[in-house]
Amino acid sequence: MGSLGAVPDAANRERAGERAEQLRDAIARHDERYYAHDDPEISDAEYDELVRELLAIEEAFPDLAVAGSPSSRVGAAPSATFAPVVHRVPMTSLDNAMDAGELAAWGERVAKGLGGAAARFTCEPKIDGLAVSLRYERGELVQAATRGDGRTGEDVTANVRTIAAVPRRIAVPDGSPTPDVLEVRGEVFMPIASFERLRAAKVRENEERAAAGRKPEPLPVNPRNAGAGSLRQKDPRVTASRDLSFWAYQLGEVVGAPAFPSHDESLRWLASLGFPVNPEVRVVGSMDDVAAYCRHWEPRRHELGYEIDGVVVKVDDLAQRAALGFTSRAPRWAIAVKFAPEERNTVLRAIEVSIGRTGRATPYAVLEPVFVGGSTVSMATLHNREQVAAKDVRPGDTVVVRKAGDVIPEVVGPVLSLRPEGLPAWEFPAACPCDLRTPLVQAEGEADTRCVEPQCPFQRDQRIIHFASRGAMDIEGLGEKTVFALSDAGFVVDPGDLYSLTAGQLLQLEGFAEISAQNLVASIGRSRERPLAKLLVALGIKHLGPSASEALASEFGSLKAIVDAPAERLAEVEGVGEVIAASVTRWFESPANRTFVDKLRLAGVRLDVVERSTLEQTLAGRTIVVTGTVPGWSREGAEAAVKQRGGKATGSVSAKTDALVVGEAPGASKVTKAAELGVRVVPGEQFEDLLAGRIL
Ligand code: IVH
Numbered sequence: 001m002g003s004l005g006a007v008p009d010a011a012n013r014e015r016a017g018e019r020a021e022q023l024r025d026a027i028a029r030h031d032e033r034y035y036a037h038d039d040p041e042i043s044d045a046e047y048d049e050l051v052r053e054l055l056a057i058e059e060a061f062p063d064l065a066v067a068g069s070p071s072s073r074v075g076a077a078p079s080a081t082f083a084p085v086v087h088r089v090p091m092t093s094l095d096n097a098m099d100a101g102e103l104a105a106w107g108e109r110v111a112k113g114l115g116g117a118a119a120r121f122t123c124e125p126k127i128d129g130l131a132v133s134l135r136y137e138r139g140e141l142v143q144a145a146t147r148g149d150g151r152t153g154e155d156v157t158a159n160v161r162t163i164a165a166v167p168r169r170i171a172v173p174d175g176s177p178t179p180d181v182l183e184v185r186g187e188v189f190m191p192i193a194s195f196e197r198l199r200a201a202k203v204r205e206n207e208e209r210a211a212a213g214r215k216p217e218p219l220p221v222n223p224r225n226a227g228a229g230s231l232r233q234k235d236p237r238v239t240a241s242r243d244l245s246f247w248a249y250q251l252g253e254v255v256g257a258p259a260f261p262s263h264d265e266s267l268r269w270l271a272s273l274g275f276p277v278n279p280e281v282r283v284v285g286s287m288d289d290v291a292a293y294c295r296h297w298e299p300r301r302h303e304l305g306y307e308i309d310g311v312v313v314k315v316d317d318l319a320q321r322a323a324l325g326f327t328s329r330a331p332r333w334a335i336a337v338k339f340a341p342e343e344r345n346t347v348l349r350a351i352e353v354s355i356g357r358t359g360r361a362t363p364y365a366v367l368e369p370v371f372v373g374g375s376t377v378s379m380a381t382l383h384n385r386e387q388v389a390a391k392d393v394r395p396g397d398t399v400v401v402r403k404a405g406d407v408i409p410e411v412v413g414p415v416l417s418l419r420p421e422g423l424p425a426w427e428f429p430a431a432c433p434c435d436l437r438t439p440l441v442q443a444e445g446e447a448d449t450r451c452v453e454p455q456c457p458f459q460r461d462q463r464i465i466h467f468a469s470r471g472a473m474d475i476e477g478l479g480e481k482t483v484f485a486l487s488d489a490g491f492v493v494d495p496g497d498l499y500s501l502t503a504g505q506l507l508q509l510e511g512f513a514e515i516s517a518q519n520l521v522a523s524i525g526r527s528r529e530r531p532l533a534k535l536l537v538a539l540g541i542k543h544l545g546p547s548a549s550e551a552l553a554s555e556f557g558s559l560k561a562i563v564d565a566p567a568e569r570l571a572e573v574e575g576v577g578e579v580i581a582a583s584v585t586r587w588f589e590s591p592a593n594r595t596f597v598d599k600l601r602l603a604g605v606r607l608d609v610v611e612r613s614t615l616e617q618t619l620a621g622r623t624i625v626v627t628g629t630v631p632g633w634s635r636e637g638a639e640a641a642v643k644q645r646g647g648k649a650t651g652s653v654s655a656k657t658d659a660l661v662v663g664e665a666p667g668a669s670k671v672t673k674a675a676e677l678g679v680r681v682v683p684g685e686q687f688e689d690l691l692a693g694r695i696l
Pocket of ligand 1 (some may be wrong): 124125250312517
């Protein structure tokens with residue numbers, strides 16, 4: 001994206017003119033794909049960037065602005081499938097604020113526009129759906145229309161009538177008159193749960209298609225597109241099957257209804273008439289509070305059951321709104337504060353497979369690096385063979401990449417309209433990518449494809465990385481890169497070799513100096529004293545996770561006692577069970593594994609360290625869930641404290657939960673669940689009372 005100098009000289013002007021032309025063409029093309037076909041090629045954020053660049057040019061060179069420029073238009077002309085509807089009150093778009101600075105600048109413009117008078121603001125989640133206008137005449141829903149280009153939309157009445165959240169008749173409270181005309185504006189959207197059901201159903205359909213030798217159909221990529229596509233169906237029965245929903249957020253044309261002094265009051269009135277109004281709407285008294293509302297929701301956007309892409313801020317007082325008025329594109333009294341985008345398009349350069357410590361071959365996407373969801377993403381897992389086939393992503397495709405909050409990045413699917421002609425489908429490699437080139441096998445009925453060669457150097461490296469990891473032997477300073485270097489140099493073949501490493505050897509590796517080499521040797525040495533439970537995790541026995549390891553360690557006290565115990569005895573331990581017990585027994589039966597354990601023992605690794613809690617077992621038999629931050633405690637620390645007192649610390653609230661400890665910034669879903677199930681809720685400040693046994 002070319003940036004233009006601030007000084008508008010002739011050469012700049014010419015370049016700007018050409019660029020504006022290009023941008024207008026591109027915007028028109030993307031409008032068409034987005035509004036008329038519900039199949040955008042670029043993400044909303046990328047589209048916004050194009051529009052903003054065009055606006056910047058038109059601002060610097062006002063004579064370059066042409067009538068009907070996309071910068072002054074909203075959306076696209078309606079398609080031929082639906083009858084046109086002319087909006088009596090135009091459905092304008094909103095200006096965007098991309099960061100706190102732009103939001104503050106809007107606040108200043110509003111203050112100036114109001115001659116310095118104080119204002120109150122309504123803050124609303126910005127629903128990422130499809131704007132519609134609902135027209136009620138004498139209480140009856142007579143027409144529903146999309147926004148279209150802001151002046152003319154599409155008649156989607158039959159489809160909107162299938163949405164349960166949209167009242168067909170207004171429920172006027174006793175005694176109040178039914179308005180002659182009431183136009184309610186709001187957003188039709190697909191709740192995330194509905195989207196996931198739809199996507200899962202499509203995946204199943206594709207499996208059936210594949211079995212019948214038919215081509216898969218593209219999967220829905222996100223709730224917005226799926227929602228828009230569902231609303232704009234020729235057959236309302238299809239819309240009805242998609243579980244769409246609706247939030248009302250604005251009045252349009254109104255005849256024969258009370259006049260309201262504020263937006264907030266109009267929303268309350270709408271709610272009283274039976275319209276769904278978002279419960280997170282707040283009225284605040286200052287721009288600082290507006291900014292705080294935005295800061296609150298950006299990290300919590302995933303706690304809602306629907307997608308939001310920002311916050312809409314509106315001047316609440318309707319007389320003040322009238323005084324502020326509109327620009328050619330949008331009201332001056334409202335602004336859309338956009339969150340950082342969580343979806344971007346990028347090019348899939350290649351699909352490669354990585355080999356895990358158990359030999360599992362996991363395909364992953366190598367991407368043209370793209371900034372999304374707050375970080376640069378250049379790789380994303382594709383899970384397994386079936387996932388690649390289901391998504392039908394091919395090297396060379398433009399793909400949608402999504403990174404939501406802390407969630408690991410995901411390739412959602414290809415943008416089929418941008419697929420180069422004749423692009424071949426990807427084939428799972430036949431051999432392990434390591435030098436041994438062992439054939440990869442997929443066992444009957446298993447989702448995973450594996451390298452079954454235990455000597456595979458990739459598996460070996462991964463076993464060492466796992467051994468040294470935080471939840472296992474916790475060897476500080478032994479990261480992936482060092483393991484690869486040690487393995488390349490031939491210094492370590494299995495984790496047991498770590499204990500004979502010398503600082504002199506480490507100094508031969510790139511990036512090590514005297515101090516760092518000695519530090520690593522020391523932290524390897526310290527790991528000899530790790531508790532038995534952690535050592536069990538480090539061994540990497542199939543199915544044996546941290547909590548079963550903990551249970552075995554505290555029950556048996558030493559590795560020898562575990563090895564000597566028959567499988568039935570292991571299975572009796574609470575939290576172990578038959579599958580884990582059988583796997584543990586089988587692991588210790590292997591001569592290679594026994595030799596490995598001997599090697600660790602001879603290297604001085606302790607096989608019998610068990611930390612016994614000397615604390616009173618005040619929470620014995622109790623299951624506790626901690627959500628949010630308990631003042632003075634880290635999450636791990638709080639959970640460990642529960643365990644040290646005999647309690648179980650779990651991650652989700654169920655009927656078995658004895659108490660939910662609610663710290664700062666708790667997960668809303670956990671609190672709701674606890675309320676539903678009648679689980680006792682303990683405020684974070686009382687956590688220590690809980691530990692002391694004074695609450696349960
Ligand atoms: S008010 C003149 N409120 O965002 C005011 N819009 O970027 C009209 N949207 O066209 C819109 N949530 O499709 C408003 N709480 C909300 C909204 C909202 C989502 C959408 C709507 C609008 C677009 C503007």
